[in-house]
Amino acid sequence: MTSPMGSSRLPTMTEVMAIMIGFIAIMFLSINVLQLPIQLALFASWFLVMALGLRLKVPYDSMQRGLIDGIHNGMEAVLVLTTVGALIGTWIAGGIVPSIIYYGLTVMNPQIFLFAAFMICALTSLSTGTSFGTAGTAGVAMMGIGHSFGIPLPLVAGAVISGAYVGDKMSPLSDTTVMTASLCKVNLVDHIRSMMWVSAPAILIASVLFIVVGFFYISDGVDTSRTAIAMEALQSHFTITPWLLLPAAVVIILLTRRYPAIPVITFGALLGSLCAWWVQGVDPVQSINIAYVGNAMQSDVEFLNTLLNRGGIESMLGVVALILFALGLGGLMKRVGILQAISNGFLRWANNPxxxxxxxxxxxxxxxxxGGAAYVSLITASTITEKNYDDQGVDRRVLSRNAEAGGTITTPMVPWTDGGVFMATTLGVSTLSYLPFLWYHMLVIAISIFYGYANIAIWRVKPQSGTQQDSSAPGQVHAS
Structure with a gap:
């Protein structure tokens, strides 16, 4: 068989498995044995895939085009990442994040904090459509409040990320939501309605879990005396005023009104620099420089040093390199035909919902x-299996819902994806540490699989064997 990627044939499943094993071996040896940066492991994996491409007689120029295309498709996430880095640094130095933490400590009940963090981040992400923006603003504040209550940071991060991905998956303002509907050729509103069948019970169950764990954990003697110490330390190092909540409100409102994320977040970073200068008394040139180098402070409270010495574009450069290597790997795998080979294997196996x-x-x-990014995962989730849905007469609303569950939802679960790296870097908790507490994510996956086998919300259309369904096909039925 000739591959559409330019090779004389598609790789066999044996060759695909060899690539997977080789990739895992490179990652394990580099990170756990040789203690090398994960960026080098991903870079080395490029050449593993290229070796298979040469074996399949794929021209090098074609593989390089695939690599560049893969990076190009994910550049928006890279740009958002750099602007969020600038925003975090200036918002901390300007006293915006410290003010949010301070006032949160005055009104938040420790026993319902995990539930509150989950819901606050869920509402923020639903209204803005961005998990990155939610984690970089409300999420950072929730981490500070949770730490002052003595709650383990991985547990707090689990609540924050769970909430942040409610909107990333469900909001009509989310790029991944719009992209998935487009890739699957499903009306955007119908796509969101289909996801509600899974997300609504997942949100409800996750909320109950966070409430129950919060009450049980607090009742076991969490030391809340840190709250007063944290508030005193914040007041001693920053000017705290309700007016500093306005920049956060402005940014959220602009994002809610669907203004582009990159200029809005950059404008938010500028407001942070102005606050650092006018309110906190930072030198005007230094207040601008903080957008690049991040905030630096020293206090007698260790958690403040850990939480508030961060941000800046410079802190994101290693993350940017990691994402570029991961995106390039995804583009290479598509060009060599690995994704197509896997798709053909699924066509033979996936014969029921x-x-x-x-x-x-x-x-x-x-x-x-x-592939290292939600953009890549949504492409693989939809393109690998879309023909099976058409052939079996399963509505593409089910495909789009499952693509979000397998693509968007699993992004922060993998340490080297753009979402995984961003969340770990922004919240200061490693991926493997917060992974057990991503309860919303796990529930979405479990409920989706249950629906498939129980034939719940599996809508049917006329089978289209041997053809590709398009957006105007008469068999396409939308939710009412």
Whole structure:
């Protein structure tokens, strides 16, 4: 068989498995044995895939084009990442984040804090459509409040990220939501309605879990005396005033009104610099420089040093390199034909709605694991299995819902994806530490698989064997 990627044939499943094993071996040896940066491991994996491409007689120029295309497709996330870095640094130096933490400590009940953090981040992400922006603003504040209550930071991060991805997955303002509907050729509103079947019970159950764990954990003797110490330390190092909440409100309102994220977040960083200068008394040139180098302070309270000495574009440069290497790897794998080979394997196996659901989720996870970004995972989740949905007469609303569950939702679960790296860097908790507490994510995956095998919300259309369904096909039925 000739590959559409320019090679004389598609790789066999044996060759695909060899690449997967080789990739895992490189990652393990580099990180755990040789203690090398993960960026080098991903860079080395490029040449592993290129070796397979040469074996399949794929021209090098074609592989390089695939690599560049993969990076190009994810550049928006890289740009957002750099602007969020600038925003975090200036918002801390300007006293915006410290003010949010301070006033949060005055009104927040420690026993319901985890539930509150989950809901605040969920509402923020639903109204803005960005998990990165939510984690970089409300999320950072929640981490400070949670730490002052003595709650373990991985647990707080789990609540923050769970809430942040409610909107990333469900909001009509989210780029991944719009992208998934477009890739699957489903009306955007119908796509969101389909996801509600899964997300609504997942949000409800996750909320109950965070409430129950909060009450049980606090009742076991969490030391809340840190709250007064934290508030005193914040007041001694920053000017705290309700007026400093306005820049956060302005940024959230602008994002809610669907203004582009990059200029809005950059404007927010500028407001942070102005606050650092006018309110906190920072030198005007230094207040601008903080956008690049991040905030630096010394206090007698260790958690403030850990939480508030961060941010700046410079802090994101290693993350940017990691994402570029991961995106390039995803583009290479597509060009060599690895994704097409996996798709052909799923076509033979996924012969019922339950298997269809699992195959789509595996396609999304595969895109995150090897492609390093939600954009890649949504492409792999939708393209690898879309023909099976058409052939079996399963409505593409089910495909789009499962693509989000396998693609968007699994992004922060993989340490080297753009979402995983961003969340770990921004919140100061490693991916493997917060992973067990991503309860919303796990519930979405579990409920989606259950629906598939139980035939719940699996809508049917006329099978289209051997053809590709398009957006105007008469068999497409939308939710009412």
């Amino acid at each position: 339950g298997r269809l659901t699992i195959s789509t989720m595996l396609g999304g996870f595969f895109g995150n694991f090897f």
